[in-house]
Amino acid sequence: MTYAPVADVLAGKYGVDDTVTIKGWVRTRRDSKAGLSFINVHDGSCFDPIQVVAMNSLANYEDITKLTTSCSVSVVGTVKASQGQGQALEIEAQSVEVLGWVENPDTYPMAAKRHSIEYLREHAHLRPRTNIIGAVTRIRNCLSQAVHRFFHEQGYFWISTPILTASDTEGAGEMFRVSTLDMMNIPRDDKGLVDYKEDFFGKETFLTVSGQLNVETYCAAMSKVYTFGPTFRAENSNTSRHLAEFWMIEPEVAFADLATVAQLAEDLLKYVFKAVLEERPDDMAFFAQRVNKEAITRLESVVNSEFVRMDYTDAIDILQKSGKKFEFPVEWGVDLSSEHERYLAEEHVGAPIIMQNYPKDIKAFYMRINDDNKTVAAMDVLAPGIGEIIGGSQREERLDVFDRRLAEMDLSQEDYAWYRDLRRYGTVPHAGFGLGFERLVAYVTGMQNVRDVIPFPRTPGNAQY
Amino acid sequence: MTYAPVADVLAGKYGVDDTVTIKGWVRTRRDSKAGLSFINVHDGSCFDPIQVVAMNSLANYEDITKLTTSCSVSVVGTVKASQGQGQALEIEAQSVEVLGWVENPDTYPMAAKRHSIEYLREHAHLRPRTNIIGAVTRIRNCLSQAVHRFFHEQGYFWISTPILTASDTEGAGEMFRVSTLDMMNIPRDDKGLVDYKEDFFGKETFLTVSGQLNVETYCAAMSKVYTFGPTFRAENSNTSRHLAEFWMIEPEVAFADLATVAQLAEDLLKYVFKAVLEERPDDMAFFAQRVNKEAITRLESVVNSEFVRMDYTDAIDILQKSGKKFEFPVEWGVDLSSEHERYLAEEHVGAPIIMQNYPKDIKAFYMRINDDNKTVAAMDVLAPGIGEIIGGSQREERLDVFDRRLAEMDLSQEDYAWYRDLRRYGTVPHAGFGLGFERLVAYVTGMQNVRDVIPFPRTPGNAQY
Numbered sequence: 022m023t024y025a026p027v028a029d030v031l032a033g034k035y036g037v038d039d040t041v042t043i044k045g046w047v048r049t050r051r052d053s054k055a056g057l058s059f060i061n062v063h064d065g066s067c068f069d070p071i072q073v074v075a076m077n078s079l080a081n082y083e084d085i086t087k088l089t090t091s092c093s094v095s096v097v098g099t100v101k102a103s104q105g106q107g108q109a110l111e112i113e114a115q116s117v118e119v120l121g122w123v124e125n126p127d128t129y130p131m132a133a134k135r136h137s138i139e140y141l142r143e144h145a146h147l148r149p150r151t152n153i154i155g156a157v158t159r160i161r162n163c164l165s166q167a168v169h170r171f172f173h174e175q176g177y178f179w180i181s182t183p184i185l186t187a188s189d190t191e192g193a194g195e196m197f198r199v200s201t202l203d204m205m206n207i208p209r210d211d212k213g214l215v216d217y218k219e220d221f222f223g224k225e226t227f228l229t230v231s232g233q234l235n236v237e238t239y240c241a242a243m244s245k246v247y248t249f250g251p252t253f254r255a256e257n258s259n260t261s262r263h264l265a266e267f268w269m270i271e272p273e274v275a276f277a278d279l280a281t282v283a284q285l286a287e288d289l290l291k292y293v294f295k296a297v298l299e300e301r302p303d304d305m306a307f308f309a310q311r312v313n314k315e316a317i318t319r320l321e322s323v324v325n326s327e328f329v330r331m332d333y334t335d336a337i338d339i340l341q342k343s344g345k346k347f348e349f350p351v352e353w354g355v356d357l358s359s360e361h362e363r364y365l366a367e368e369h370v371g372a373p374i375i376m377q378n379y380p381k382d383i384k385a386f387y388m389r390i391n392d393d394n395k396t397v398a399a400m401d402v403l404a405p406g407i408g409e410i411i412g413g414s415q416r417e418e419r420l421d422v423f424d425r426r427l428a429e430m431d432l433s434q435e436d437y438a439w440y441r442d443l444r445r446y447g448t449v450p451h452a453g454f455g456l457g458f459e460r461l462v463a464y465v466t467g468m469q470n471v472r473d474v475i476p477f478p479r480t481p482g483n484a485q486y
Numbered sequence: 487m488t489y490a491p492v493a494d495v496l497a498g499k500y501g502v503d504d505t506v507t508i509k510g511w512v513r514t515r516r517d518s519k520a521g522l523s524f525i526n527v528h529d530g531s532c533f534d535p536i537q538v539v540a541m542n543s544l545a546n547y548e549d550i551t552k553l554t555t556s557c558s559v560s561v562v563g564t565v566k567a568s569q570g571q572g573q574a575l576e577i578e579a580q581s582v583e584v585l586g587w588v589e590n591p592d593t594y595p596m597a598a599k600r601h602s603i604e605y606l607r608e609h610a611h612l613r614p615r616t617n618i619i620g621a622v623t624r625i626r627n628c629l630s631q632a633v634h635r636f637f638h639e640q641g642y643f644w645i646s647t648p649i650l651t652a653s654d655t656e657g658a659g660e661m662f663r664v665s666t667l668d669m670m671n672i673p674r675d676d677k678g679l680v681d682y683k684e685d686f687f688g689k690e691t692f693l694t695v696s697g698q699l700n701v702e703t704y705c706a707a708m709s710k711v712y713t714f715g716p717t718f719r720a721e722n723s724n725t726s727r728h729l730a731e732f733w734m735i736e737p738e739v740a741f742a743d744l745a746t747v748a749q750l751a752e753d754l755l756k757y758v759f760k761a762v763l764e765e766r767p768d769d770m771a772f773f774a775q776r777v778n779k780e781a782i783t784r785l786e787s788v789v790n791s792e793f794v795r796m797d798y799t800d801a802i803d804i805l806q807k808s809g810k811k812f813e814f815p816v817e818w819g820v821d822l823s824s825e826h827e828r829y830l831a832e833e834h835v836g837a838p839i840i841m842q843n844y845p846k847d848i849k850a851f852y853m854r855i856n857d858d859n860k861t862v863a864a865m866d867v868l869a870p871g872i873g874e875i876i877g878g879s880q881r882e883e884r885l886d887v888f889d890r891r892l893a894e895m896d897l898s899q900e901d902y903a904w905y906r907d908l909r910r911y912g913t914v915p916h917a918g919f920g921l922g923f924e925r926l927v928a929y930v931t932g933m934q935n936v937r938d939v940i941p942f943p944r945t946p947g948n949a950q951y
Contacts, residue, residue: 024741026641026709044741045709046912064740065708066641091912095741120741121883121913129911146904147911149707158708162643169634176491176531178627183942184649184716185662185731187949197650197686198669199662199693201720204680207669215669221662221720221730222949228664235942235951242614243530243623244491244510250716251649255666255686265686266650275529276489276509276560276585418586439611439951446594446612447511447556448586477648477700484652484687486700486904 028067030100031110039100043071043112044120046150047092049133050085058085059105060117062094065149068156068303072103072111085117089126090133091150094119138473145477145486153311156304157474160297161462167296168249168270168458171289177245177272182232184251187224195255196227197265228253232271233453234387234440237416240273240451241443247272249458257481261470264459266479273453279389279398279415282452283375286402286411287328289456290373294320297465304466313467319406320465326372333357333379333396336365343369356383362401362408374403386430387440388414389452390422400454407464413454420444493532495565496575504565508536508577509585511615512557514598515550523550524570525582527559530614533621533768537568537576550582554591555598556615559584603938610942610951618776621769622939625762626927632761633714633735633923636754642710642737647697649716652689660720661692662730693718697736698918699852699905702881705738705916706908712737714923722946726935729924731944738918744854744863744880747917748840751867751876752793754921755838759785762930769931778932784871785930791837798822798844798861801830808834821848827866827873839868851895852905853879854917855887865919872929878919885909 024042025035035041045064052058056077061070073096075085088094098112105111123129131147141148148154169179185199201221202208210216217225229235232248239246248271255265272289274282297305298320308316340351340361349358357365357376366374378396381388388397402411417423423444427434434441462474472478477486489507490500500506510529517523521542526535538561540550553559563577570576588594596612606613613619634644650664666686667673675681682690694700697713704711713736720730737754739747762770763785773781805816805826814823822830822841831839843861846853853862867876882888888909892899899906927939937943942951 028641044914046707065643065710093912093914120915121909121911123912124885124910131911146703146907149704155707158643158645158704162638162645165644166634166638169631173627173631176493178530178623179630180623180627180941181716181733183731183944183949183951185718185944185949186951188951195666197664197666199664200669201660201662202669204663204665204667204672207672221946222944223947224949226949238611238951239614239623239941242511242620245530251646253650257686266648268646420589442611444586445589446586446596447558447588449509449558450585476645476704479648479650479687481686482688484648484650484689484691486648486651486653486703 024095026066027062027064027069027071030071030112031067031069031108033110035100037100037102037110040097040115041100041112042095042097044095045070045093047088047090047094049090050088052086058082060085060088060094062096063155065155065158068152068159068307069108072105072108073098073114073117074101074111075114075117079114079117081117081119084119088119089123089129091123091129091131092119093121138470142472142478149476152307154473156307157462157466157468158476159304160301160466161474163297163301164293164462164465165249165458167293168289171292172247172272175245177247178239178243180232180236180239180246180248181250182229182235182248184229185222185226186229187222187226188234196230197253197255199226199228230254231269231455233273233455236271236273236453237440237443237451240275240453241447241449244275245272259481261472262460264471264475264478264480267471267475268458270456270458271453273451275449275451277415277452278450279377279400279452282413282415282454283328283330283377283400286375286400286413286454286456287373290402290404290410291324293461294324294465298324308466315406316465316467323373323404328373328375328402329370330375330377331365331370332377336361336376339365339369354380354382359408362403363405366403366408367405371405373405376401376403384414386426386432387416389417390426398452404464407460410460410464411454411456413452415450415452418444418448418450420448489560491531492527492529492534492536495536495577496532496534496573498575500565502565502567502575505562505580506565506577507560507562508538509560510535510558512553512555512559514555515553517551523547525550525553525559527561528620530620530623533617533624533772534573537570537573538563538579538582539566539576540579540582544579544582546582546584549584553584554588554594556588556594556596557584558586603935607937607943614941617772619938621772622927622931622933623941624769625766625931626939628762628766629758629927629930630714630923632758633754635761636757637712637737640710642712643704643708645697645701645704645711645713646715647694647700647713649694650687650691651694652687652691653699661695662718662720664691664693695719696734696920698738698920701736701738701918702905702908702916705740705918706912706914709740710737724946726937727925729936729940729943729945732936732940733923735921735923736918738916740914740916742880742917743915744842744865744917747878747880747919748793748795748842748865751840751865751878751919751921752838755867755869755875756789758926759789759930763789773931780871781930781932788838788869793838793840793867794835795840795842796830796835797842801826801841804830804834819845819847824873827868828870831868831873832870836870838870841866841868849879851891851897852881854882855891863917869929872925875925875929876919876921878917880915880917883909883913883915885913
């Protein structure tokens with residue numbers, strides 16, 4: 022038996038006086054003295070519920086007047102122009118079948134009232150039923166679809182880099198160990214150390230912190246590639262911007278320099294923001310009204326702006342001459358902190374900035390050394406209202422320079438053997454960046470905490486469900 | 487500086503006599519006595535390399551005659567109709583710049599000759615440079631894009647279910663433990679057991695084996711959802727069909743019964759097969775020629791077939807009456823083995839089968855009990871040439887029946903508290919299935935081993951790179 026998504030009915034895909042079936046959950050019910058009930062029914066397909074008008078002539082009208090929030094119903098009815106405010110169309114019910122009641126509505130955790138965002142987080146299995154998390158879910162889906170579409174249209178291949186890795190080469194953060202060893206009886210080798218030869222993979226194994234190094238191997242054959250998968254940090258960070266498990270998008274482009282991927286980053290952000298503005302005006306209107314009044318205007322402003330390219334060295338100069346008092350002092354060589362980034366993007370420029378060419382000493386071993394031998398071809402995209410949203414770089418493709426850098430940083434060539442092979446065999450200039458997906462969703466929706474834009478957030482002490 | 491993908495040049499997107507720049511890697515080089523070199527250059531954008539004709543009048547012609555497989559080059563040249571066989575267009579070089587040489591071509595692991603598939607697996611960082619793994623990579627990308635597109639077009643939302651889980655409710659297979667405890671100094675509680683309160687999440691935590699239970703929470707609010715993410719099994723299975731880390735697609739549909747998701751499975755497979763046939767004829771021609779001569783015809787046959795619905799009980803009858811001698815005996819109540827499934831799909835029916843209504847004792851606790859109280863509304867999709875490719879079921883949405891089943895199976899209500907909540911609050915009939923992405927890619931390409939259709943396969947003893 023087919024039924025119509027609420028989104029289709031509200032969008033006028035059925036004519037007035039057509040008979041339709043809809044299925045969903047009660048958001049609210051209001052009885053009129055005139056002997057009829059107004060039931061708002063949502064099914065997740067769009068922000069708005071549809072109003073169902075049920076007359077007391079229906080055989081099970083008494084049941085209908087007992088419907089509470091989240092009862093599930095199947096409604097057959099006629100599409101009508103709505104008399105009420107706030108919607109153009111409604112459904113005049115021919116029948117309302119109750120599919121599932123709510124056990125004890127008085128204690129139902131998601132009753133139709135305002136709940137704090139922290140309360141919702143503690144009921145992560147029920148919170149998608151709320152307006153706000155439903156809207157986040159549709160935006161998150163819209164963004165992920167747009168990301169895949171953007172890369173596909175431009176000839177990129179999606180590469181699933183490994184989640185489990187025994188590679189010693191990452192170093193982007195604290196890692197989780199993955200093991201099947203018996204924790205009550207850890208095998209030891211003859212030196213008394215843990216004998217990982219006995220473990221599932223025969224080596225100490227971790228969850229990946231980034232797919233970049235792996236995806237470079239595919240870049241060196243397929244030219245244009247990207248990852249979109251989960252990454253992990255075992256950092257004890259209880260902030261609104263950190264998750265132990267989060268999704269990351271990492272394009273990697275052959276025959277590309279920093280300018281190429283700076284443009285790619287700008288194009289990608291504009292593309293996905295435009296997709297959200299075009300495809301989800303309903304949810305964005307909600308976020309603008311209830312979460313951040315600039316939610317829509319700031320996306321529009323990014324879409325219509327030219328991202329400003331700025332050198333780190335010039336940024337230091339601007340900050341020093343700003344006359345502003347910063348918590349963290351500014352001098353050439355320091356990493357920019359959030360206050361600096363936001364001053365530059367929000368006050369000084371008033372548009373997204375692509376900050377480029379950072380001091381090599383504060384950046385990773387794989388970034389390409391510039392001719393000044395002091396800076397590397399690294400970039401961060403700083404967006405007004407959030408700060409850093411993308412970090413990337415051109416990669417060091419010159420074997421001799423790379424080896425010198427390894428030595429400088431006291432890293433062994435052996436540990437990087439397969440990564441060095443890419444520089445030994447047909448090396449090419451290449452560059453890429455990383456975009457944390459939850460930070461992107463938080464930026465778009467205006468949600469303050471990344472824990473509220475991923476279905477089941479993992480943070481220190483929390484891995485329920 | 488922009489350049490043209492080889493795919494675009496070969497597809498005739500540039501006119502004859504246009505000047506183009508291409509960038510890529512040498513596949514082969516052949517010198518002619520007439521004083522010119524033919525260089526086949528690939529860039530991953532399509533199966534075929536493009537032939538570059540370099541005359542000895544080029545200033546660096548001597549270098550050009552030293553080019554070997556996988557040297558990287560940037561070529562500026564004129565598009566010409568090709569004189570040679572096998573391609574319609576070629577490039578007459580105005581310049582050939584060598585970007586990267588191959589260090590010691592004699593020992594280069596990916597020299598242009600036939601390598602065994604096992605040898606390639608041991609060089610997973612270089613194997614994307616081969617014809618076969620390049621083709622697999624494009625097909626894999628094509629399939630993943632088609633999966634997202636299919637669901638998006640039908641109003642499904644992508645849900646990223648958690649990779650890390652402290653839930654005790656899975657039981658679909660052996661799990662990997664994820665921990666940050668110091669393995670040399672495991673904390674113990676006062677009973678002498680491992681004190682997981684000290685661990686990162688404050689509880690014993692594992693890698694997920696399936697997103698299904700989690701995604702049901704979103705299904706109960708958004709109606710149509712799907713997962714597409716990595717899942718894990720710590721099983722010591724060294725077979726051609728098992729990986730410790732693999733990607734899974736799991737749609738979950740509200741207001742749906744088994745017949746609905748059986749149709750969804752059929753539609754999905756046909757949609758993605760059609761996408762591959764339309765979008766990647768080049769790679770599919772290669773697989774048909776070199777890997778499995780039925781690679782194309784069997785996809786076409788699935789696309790054009792009607793999947794046959796068959797009850798498990800009828801299948802047992804057919805197998806018993808077949809007169810075939812099976813290794814594993816057939817009687818009502820046993821799980822079908824691969825030989826049974828393949829006999830039914832390949833010999834008896836000659837088309838994909840959707841096998842339905844299995845004995846409840848061989849199926850999971852969450853599957854919906856049929857009225858006979860002996861079978862559950864479960865299904866497997868069996869495809870000729872591979873056997874089971876999809877497994878799914880209608881889920882038990884009736885709280886009383888679910889609780890009886892938990893009791894029967896000696897499972898505690900408390901462990902399933904949040905899953906039970908979905909049945910306590912506005913429960914709806916719903917159903918879904920799981921499709922292992924690597925098995926899908928293996929089926930489409932004809933590759934024998936799932937290790938060769940994922941970039942970096944993880945199996946017992948193997949987690950390199």
